Amino acid sequence: GAVVSQHPSWVICKSGTSVKIECRSLDFQATTMFWYRQFPKQSLMLMATSNEGSKATYEQGVEKDKFLINHASLTLSTLTVTSAHPEDSSFYICSARDDRSSYNSPLHFGNGTRLTVT
Amino acid sequence: GQQLNQSPQSMFIQEGEDVSMNCTSSSIFNTWLWYKQEPGEGPVLLIALYKAGELTSNGRLTAQFGITRKDSFLNISASIPSDVGIYFCAGLDGILTGGGNKLTFGTGTQLKVEL
Numbered sequence: 001g002a003v004v005s006q007h008p009s010w011v012i013c014k015s016g017t018s019v020k021i022e023c024r025s026l027d028f029q030a031t032t033m034f035w036y037r038q039f040p041k042q043s044l045m046l047m048a049t050s051n052e053g054s055k056a057t058y059e060q061g062v063e064k065d066k067f068l069i070n071h072a073s074l075t076l077s078t079l080t081v082t083s084a085h086p087e088d089s090s091f092y093i094c095s096a097r098d099d100r101s102s103y104n105s106p107l108h109f110g111n112g113t114r115l116t117v118t
Numbered sequence: 119g120q121q122l123n124q125s126p127q128s129m130f131i132q133e134g135e136d137v138s139m140n141c142t143s144s145s146i147f148n149t150w151l152w153y154k155q156e157p158g159e160g161p162v163l164l165i166a167l168y169k170a171g172e173l174t175s176n177g178r179l180t181a182q183f184g185i186t187r188k189d190s191f192l193n194i195s196a197s198i199p200s201d202v203g204i205y206f207c208a209g210l211d212g213i214l215t216g217g218g219n220k221l222t223f224g225t226g227t228q229l230k231v232e233l
Contacts, residue, residue: 004160034220036223043225044206045223046221104148107221111159
């Protein structure tokens with residue numbers, strides 16, 4: 001089945017540093033990937049839609065200069081949290097849509113990255 | 119923005135009992151999905167619903183897409199300990215913006231099963 005891999009699965013960083021999270025579709029191509037953030041005991045909230053070869057589309061309230069998204073190939077999207085602060089500590093999850101599937105097909109999710117900013 | 123409200127927020131049931139949870143929306147969705155999430159992991163798809171009124175089963179799980187396209191329910195029959203987790207409904211709005219329509223998640227239902 002379709003597999004989405006995220007790396008790293010967890011990361012601890014100091015306040016003020018930047019952290020890069022990778023999302024790869026392992027056995028399919030994905031022109032479109034999505035980045036979600038989940039705080040403890042809360043739902044998944046969409047942060048941005050990542051499109052290969054073009055700029056990401058950010059949801060209202062998400063700072064594009066703080067959360068840099070690069071979708072460099074059809075199998076890789078990266079999310080960089082710049083100048084991280086403790087309030088950025090969260091569970092970041094990516095998902096991808098198989099290019100061969102229809103627009104209303106379910107998304108495939110990665111296993112998430114737990115970010116802790118100290 | 120769109121909101122999906124799930125109820126109940128949490129459930130604590132005995133093994134073997136049937137479980138029912140539902141999801142309501144303030145707006146219409148073209149596709150409803152049900153996911154399960156375990157601690158520290160991403161959500162895993164359980165059931166996908168594509169047509170209003172559709173009733174779909176996956177083993178002990180049954181889900182229905184409401185006629186109004188603003189609600190859905192998920193039933194789990196004869197619960198077992200491994201059913202523990204958080205269940206999320208999610209809706210696809212069918213609006214192709216930015217390269218793909220967006221998935222909106224519900225507030226979640228935490229299920230705990232007592233042996």
